[in-house]
Amino acid sequence: MSGRFWIPLAMLAVLLRAPGAGAATVRATLPNGLKVIVVPTSRLPLVDFRLVARAGAVNDPPGREGVASLTADLLTQGAGKRTAKQLADDIEFVGGELAAQVGAEQLVVTCEVLTKDLPLGIELFRDVIVSPTFSAGDFERKHDEALGQIASDKSEPSVIAQNAITRWFWGESPLGHPSIGWEASVQAITRDDVVRFHHDLVTPDRSTLVIVGDVDPSALLTSLKTAFAGWKPGGAAAADPYGPAAALHGRSVRIVNKPEATQAQIRMMCPSVPRNHPDWYALQVANTICGAGFTSRLVNSIRVEQGLTYSISSGFMQVRAAGAFAISTFTRNDQLRKCVDAVLTEVRKLDAEGPTDAELDKAKNYLKGQFPLGLQAPDELAAEIVNADFFGLPQDFIAGYPARIDAVTMADVKRVLKTYFCTEDLKILVVTNGELARKALDGVGALELKEIE
Numbered sequence: 001m002s003g004r005f006w007i008p009l010a011m012l013a014v015l016l017r018a019p020g021a022g023a024a025t026v027r028a029t030l031p032n033g034l035k036v037i038v039v040p041t042s043r044l045p046l047v048d049f050r051l052v053a054r055a056g057a058v059n060d061p062p063g064r065e066g067v068a069s070l071t072a073d074l075l076t077q078g079a080g081k082r083t084a085k086q087l088a089d090d091i092e093f094v095g096g097e098l099a100a101q102v103g104a105e106q107l108v109v110t111c112e113v114l115t116k117d118l119p120l121g122i123e124l125f126r127d128v129i130v131s132p133t134f135s136a137g138d139f140e141r142k143h144d145e146a147l148g149q150i151a152s153d154k155s156e157p158s159v160i161a162q163n164a165i166t167r168w169f170w171g172e173s174p175l176g177h178p179s180i181g182w183e184a185s186v187q188a189i190t191r192d193d194v195v196r197f198h199h200d201l202v203t204p205d206r207s208t209l210v211i212v213g214d215v216d217p218s219a220l221l222t223s224l225k226t227a228f229a230g231w232k233p234g235g236a237a238a239a240d241p242y243g244p245a246a247a248l249h250g251r252s253v254r255i256v257n258k259p260e261a262t263q264a265q266i267r268m269m270c271p272s273v274p275r276n277h278p279d280w281y282a283l284q285v286a287n288t289i290c291g292a293g294f295t296s297r298l299v300n301s302i303r304v305e306q307g308l309t310y311s312i313s314s315g316f317m318q319v320r321a322a323g324a325f326a327i328s329t330f331t332r333n334d335q336l337r338k339c340v341d342a343v344l345t346e347v348r349k350l351d352a353e354g355p356t357d358a359e360l361d362k363a364k365n366y367l368k369g370q371f372p373l374g375l376q377a378p379d380e381l382a383a384e385i386v387n388a389d390f391f392g393l394p395q396d397f398i399a400g401y402p403a404r405i406d407a408v409t410m411a412d413v414k415r416v417l418k419t420y421f422c423t424e425d426l427k428i429l430v431v432t433n434g435e436l437a438r439k440a441l442d443g444v445g446a447l448e449l450k451e452i453e
Contacts, residue, residue: 026217030225033205033233037385038217041378047118047213049111049125050382052390055201056105057181058174058241058319064189066181067197070139070146072102074194075109077138080127084138091124098124102179105240105319106390107202112379115214119223126227132198139191150183157258157431158330160452161265164256165326165429167453169269174242175322182453203234210386212378240321245271248425251445256452257434264336264432268343270422272316272323275391281404282412283316283420288363289355289413290314290347290421291327295362301346302329308339314347314421320391325420333432337440340428348423354414368402 026038060067076098077084091098096113109129113121153159163178170176180186211220248270273279291298291314302312312329327347331339355363375381375398388397430437434449441447 026221028221030204030221030228032228032231033203034224034228034231035208035389036221036224037208037210037389038215038220039210039212039381039385040215040217041212042214044378045115045214046378047113047115047121047211047215048378048382049109049121049209049211050379050386051109051125051129051207051209052386053107053109053202053207054105054238054390055107055197055206056103057177057179058105059197059201060174060177060181060185061193061197063185064181064193065177065185066146066179067189067193068102068107069179069181070142070186070189071194071197071202072100072107073142073146074134074138075100075128075132077142078133078135080123080131080133082124082127087124087128090120094120096121096124098128100128104175104179110379110382118215118220122223122227126231129202130228130231134191134194134198136191139194143186143189146180146186147183150180150186153180154452157261157263157265160256160258161267161328161429161431164254164431164450164453165267165269165427168254168429169324169427170245173245173322175319200234200236203236204228204231205233206236206238208386208389210382210389212382212385242322244274244322245324247271248422248427251424251426251428253428253430253441253445253447255434255437255441255447255449256429256431257449258431258452259433261432262333263330264333264339264430264437265330266328266336266340266343267429268327268422268426269324269429270420270426272318272325272420274321274323275318276320276393277318277323279412279416279420280318282408282416284367285360285363285405285408286355286413286416286421287314287316288366289359290350290417293363293366297346297350298327298329298343302339302342306338306342308335308342312343316420325422333436333440336430336432336437337444340430340441340444344423347421351417351421351423354410354417357410360410360413364405364408367405371401371405 024040028036030036055068057068076087079087094113094117096117098111100109111121111125166178167176290296298312298314302308309329309331314327317324317326327343375384384398438449
């Protein structure tokens with residue numbers, strides 16, 4: 001529904017001010033510890049709910065990686081008095097949306113309904129969060145689907161590459177597995193594991209709820225207090241269960257052997273900083289220049305000028321207590337060494353020389369222009385607000401974003417390029433024919449060959 005209803009830029013400007021200190025935004029904590037943020041707007045007859053719990057893949061028990069993902073998949077498969085079909089039918093009947101998903105650190109539940117259907121929306125939203133049934137039949141079905149997806153992913157070179165670099169880079173850290181888990185770990189998961197995960201970690205004291213839409217905040221808070229009165233805090237420690245990535249010294253290369261491959265998937269990664277680091281704004285500007293955008297250095301050089309790939313990008317994976325810088329691309333096997341060398345050369349050149357004044361201005365203007373466009377739908381605005389809370393960012397993060405991007409200087413960009421955009425101390429992973437890659441990459445760094453896991 002949200003994709004068809006948009007908040008005009010003039011209205012968005014008002015909402016952007018609200019999360020700071022404006023009277024429109026209401027913040028409250030319910031008696032059970034649930035933090036609630038309400039952003040009322042009568043522009044559209046819609047209400048969007050977004051709850052984020054600190055119950056992501058990093059919270060998977062060792063040997064049971066994939067529990068968080070399976071839990072999220074099952075939340076909407078029967079809750080309260082309704083079966084999976086009844087939940088789907090009831091939300092569809094009012095033209096609403098109800099979903100749950102998991103990421104590295106977050107379990108997210110979302111709901112969107114028309115204002116006239118707010119009571120039903122609260123009821124369904126509450127039920128899937130507080131009272132999922134986790135029936136044996138639904139568990140077996142979703143469990144089998146997860147194993148089927150993992151098996152299917154083993155034939156996708158891009159997924160193989162992403163999973164392999166994740167495991168290699170993060171090692172034994174809770175960040176070192178895909179949210180869906182590994183085949184062996186998912187096979188080991190039982191229904192009891194899911195019930196325990198939900199009971200212990202999907203709790204109000206570990207959660208924040210954001211509501212954006214056509215609501216009366218006072219009346220809504222009263223309804224929420226009643227609806228969630230039976231949701232009890234769990235008391236589980238809220239500390240992040242991981243630390244920063246280990247420092248790297250020199251280049252290392254891992255080849256994952258896929259003998260039949262005619263193209264090589266390439267991933268490069270090195271440690272960086274968490275999401276709430278003060279260099280975040282400078283990193284956004286620098287990365288836009290480096291590899292995030294069609295006119296970036298990497299795209300222009302590696303794709304447009306040299307024709308070595310159809311797609312290349314750089315970016316930062318940043319969570320609450322860790323971060324990483326990564327480059328992702330692919331190329332023909334006979335161009336593998338040339339592509340790797342060209343990528344490193346281009347980043348090294350940018351690190352050494354810095355961008356031009358024109359590149360700096362263009363990147364800042366691009367970021368300032370794109371940011372509000374990504375907030376026009378109510379659900380997108382809710383997501384940005386709850387993420388600001390989750391990562392401990394200032395309450396005026398949204399309103400202050402343009403000015404903080406504007407404040408990034410050339411000196412800031414040059415400094416973060418030299419500090420975080422690695423070319424010497426990094427891990428390079430390649431998925432392709434092992435023997436071809438071994439010969440092509442000789443001399444790039446300490447090299448090892450692995451089979452697909």
